[in-house]
Amino acid sequence: MVDTDVRLGLSGSDLAIRDRQFKADVARADESNLTPDASAEFRALVEAGLGDEIVVAKRFRGQDFLICHKGRIVDILTVMRDHPECQYNLISDILGLDLLGFEKEPRFEVVYSLYSIPLNQRIVIKAQVDEDDPTIDTASGVWEGAEWPEREIYDLFGISFNGHRDLRRIMMPDDWTGHPLRKDYPLGGEEVEFSHNVRDKTSTPPA
Amino acid sequence: MSVTQLATTSSPSGLTRTREIPGGIELERILDPETEQETMTINLGPQHPSTHGVLRLVLELNGETVVRCTPHIGYLHTGIEKTMENLSYYKALVLTDREDYLSNLCNNLAYCLAVEKLMQVEIPKKGQYMRVLLNELERIASHLLWLGTHALDIGAMSVFFYCWQDRDRVLEIKEHLSGVRTKTSWICPGGLRGDAPMGWMARVKEFIEYFPARIEMYETLLTNNPIWIERTRGVGVISVEDAIAFGMTGPSLRACGVNLDLRKAQPYSSYEEFDFDVAVGQHCDVYDRYRVRMEEFRQSLRICQQAWDKITAMGPKAPVRSADRKITPPPREELDTSMEALIHHFKLFTEGFHPPVGDAIGAVEGPRGEKAYYVVSDGSNKPYRARIKGPSLYNLQALPRMVEGRMVADTVAVIGSIDIVLGDIDR
Numbered sequence: 001m002v003d004t005d006v007r008l009g010l011s012g013s014d015l016a017i018r019d020r021q022f023k024a025d026v027a028r029a030d031e032s033n034l035t036p037d038a039s040a041e042f043r044a045l046v047e048a049g050l051g052d053e054i055v056v057a058k059r060f061r062g063q064d065f066l067i068c069h070k071g072r073i074v075d076i077l078t079v080m081r082d083h084p085e086c087q088y089n090l091i092s093d094i095l096g097l098d099l100l101g102f103e104k105e106p107r108f109e110v111v112y113s114l115y116s117i118p119l120n121q122r123i124v125i126k127a128q129v130d131e132d133d134p135t136i137d138t139a140s141g142v143w144e145g146a147e148w149p150e151r152e153i154y155d156l157f158g159i160s161f162n163g164h165r166d167l168r169r170i171m172m173p174d175d176w177t178g179h180p181l182r183k184d185y186p187l188g189g190e191e192v193e194f195s196h197n198v199r200d201k202t203s204t205p206p207a
Numbered sequence: 208m209s210v211t212q213l214a215t216t217s218s219p220s221g222l223t224r225t226r227e228i229p230g231g232i233e234l235e236r237i238l239d240p241e242t243e244q245e246t247m248t249i250n251l252g253p254q255h256p257s258t259h260g261v262l263r264l265v266l267e268l269n270g271e272t273v274v275r276c277t278p279h280i281g282y283l284h285t286g287i288e289k290t291m292e293n294l295s296y297y298k299a300l301v302l303t304d305r306e307d308y309l310s311n312l313c314n315n316l317a318y319c320l321a322v323e324k325l326m327q328v329e330i331p332k333k334g335q336y337m338r339v340l341l342n343e344l345e346r347i348a349s350h351l352l353w354l355g356t357h358a359l360d361i362g363a364m365s366v367f368f369y370c371w372q373d374r375d376r377v378l379e380i381k382e383h384l385s386g387v388r389t390k391t392s393w394i395c396p397g398g399l400r401g402d403a404p405m406g407w408m409a410r411v412k413e414f415i416e417y418f419p420a421r422i423e424m425y426e427t428l429l430t431n432n433p434i435w436i437e438r439t440r441g442v443g444v445i446s447v448e449d450a451i452a453f454g455m456t457g458p459s460l461r462a463c464g465v466n467l468d469l470r471k472a473q474p475y476s477s478y479e480e481f482d483f484d485v486a487v488g489q490h491c492d493v494y495d496r497y498r499v500r501m502e503e504f505r506q507s508l509r510i511c512q513q514a515w516d517k518i519t520a521m522g523p524k525a526p527v528r529s530a531d532r533k534i535t536p537p538p539r540e541e542l543d544t545s546m547e548a549l550i551h552h553f554k555l556f557t558e559g560f561h562p563p564v565g566d567a568i569g570a571v572e573g574p575r576g577e578k579a580y581y582v583v584s585d586g587s588n589k590p591y592r593a594r595i596k597g598p599s600l601y602n603l604q605a606l607p608r609m610v611e612g613r614m615v616a617d618t619v620a621v622i623g624s625i626d627i628v629l630g631d632i633d634r
Contacts (some may be wrong), residue, residue, distance in 0.1 A: 113568060117467050145601050169283040
């Protein structure tokens with residue numbers, strides 16, 4: 001490795017740029033679009049008449065991703081759970097994503113990472129959520145375990161879930177303002193108290 | 208929080224009655240919707256030793272029976288996910304030790320698997336076996352802590368002292384390896400921070416030979432103990448369907464008879480080369496969760512022994528980390544002779560590395576269940592988003608289903624049996 005680099009005579013930063021371009025090329029080569037023929041999950045959704053809901057279907061590093069509209073997300077998840085070729089009966093995780101840094105529309109994604117115990121396979125379903133209307137239907141009717149992670153997304157991202165039984169903040173205090181995992185929420189919030197600023201210290205959390 | 212506030216905030220039944228008591232304070236009494244009897248609301252935690260950290264349960268009691276249980280979490284929320292977004296991949300690693308503070312090396316591995324999937328790095332075989340060995344030692348240490356505290360909660364005091372003694376041996380092994388007792392960060396993207404120091408393998412061997420007799424001793428103390436059986440058998444039962452619907456994983460799910468172990472189902476780090484069995488229960492109760500974990504001690508030791516043999520056969524010269532200089536630092540001796548090595552070293556520790564744009568999941572079977580990291584890269588040197596899936600969060604969610612309708616004293620046994628770590632829940 002070291003010898004090769006010396007022969008090319010590249011400096012450190014050139015190496016980094018070359019490396020980045022190389023990695024990006026590899027990533028593009030590794031990423032492929034899924035078709036209903038190649039993906040049983042995609043096929044199941046098309047069969048159920050939900051094919052139009054899918055925006056992007058791709059495979060990256062051996063992982064399948066289905067990005068879809070949020071409108072019929074509960075139907076999509078129910079198909080994923082019940083279809084004999086899917087059987088995603090275990091909710092591995094639900095998480096929020098704020099894509100502000102990617103400058104993409106819509107801004108938010110709710111990501112359902114699913115695992116099938118009988119078929120031993122994984123899939124990631126992403127539902128797109130607008131910044132103007134940060135709501136989505138709850139998945140707690142499909143898996144009871146979705147309740148707390150959805151509360152967490154509500155708390156930390158400010159996306160609310162229609163039909164949720166008990167939508168309250170879960171990590172932050174009840175009277176907290178703002179949603180800390182949003183990308184426009186600053187990392188440091190409170191001013192540190194010293195003797196010179198003890199009087200005018202305001203401990204209001206950032207909005 | 209005063210009793211009045213508690214009563215109003217936690218009465219979803221809506222059946223309340225205000226009563227004047229001497230002194231002019233008004234107390235709201237909650238009526239059990241079925242029996243029309245008065246219930247009492249008590250606070251278990253957050254500073255209660257048997258809740259294993261800062262878990263707070265609001266229990267609505269009718270006599271000694273739990274009518275409703277509402278867990279409140281978040282007391283240990285430290286924003287680890289937010290902090291990780293602002294550190295380079297290498298620096299964010301140390302935070303993974305600190306979320307679930309009893310399974311540090313398993314967390315390291317889950318994070319590294321996700322990052323390595325993005326970077327497409329291959330780890331040398333010896334590094335993979337070392338990761339397996341460390342993970343299994345971590346599982347033993349974590350289960351020992353669980354066994355000690357769980358037995359202490361139920362009233363068997365002496366088990367706690369023995370477990371602590373043995374856990375300390377594992378911590379000493381980790382200290383010998385890295386200089387740190389718990390939060391080693393020894394598993395890092397690209398492999399391990401370093402090879403085993405002199406005498407370390409002998410020490411591991413010593414532990415592998417020492418521990419089976421101790422497992423037998425724990426079993427004689429508890430397994431057939433009538434008091435232990437009385438306190439645990441048939442307690443905290445949850446149906447298989449409910450357990451799956453709640454997303455429970457790990458020993459708590461396997462005690463329900465579901466054979467889900469990611470080490471077998473989706474092998475990582477060469478687990479497919481190891482010969483071991485998955486312990487599965489059938490009664491879905493506290494006792495079966497205990498039996499499953501006791502069996503996991505033995506299976507972990509089997510894996511440790513095999514890993515030890517494989518590592519010893521490979522010799523001390525075999526590499527434990529990838530030769531890709533973009534993700535692992537060059538050996539110290541190269542820095543004196545090679546300009547490129549110096550540049551790589553400098554770039555790695557100042558700027559870090561840039562995984563390509565994309566998402567990756569790294570999942571391992573931790574001591575408590577499926578520990579998964581969901582890492583999103585935007586092509587920069589910091590994770591755009593690093594989500595930590597804590598198995599304890601999903602296991603704790605099922606707690607009300609397991610304790611409602613049972614006695615208060617059982618609640619403590621059930622909390623112990625699902626082996627929650629609040630750092631894992633609140634992050």
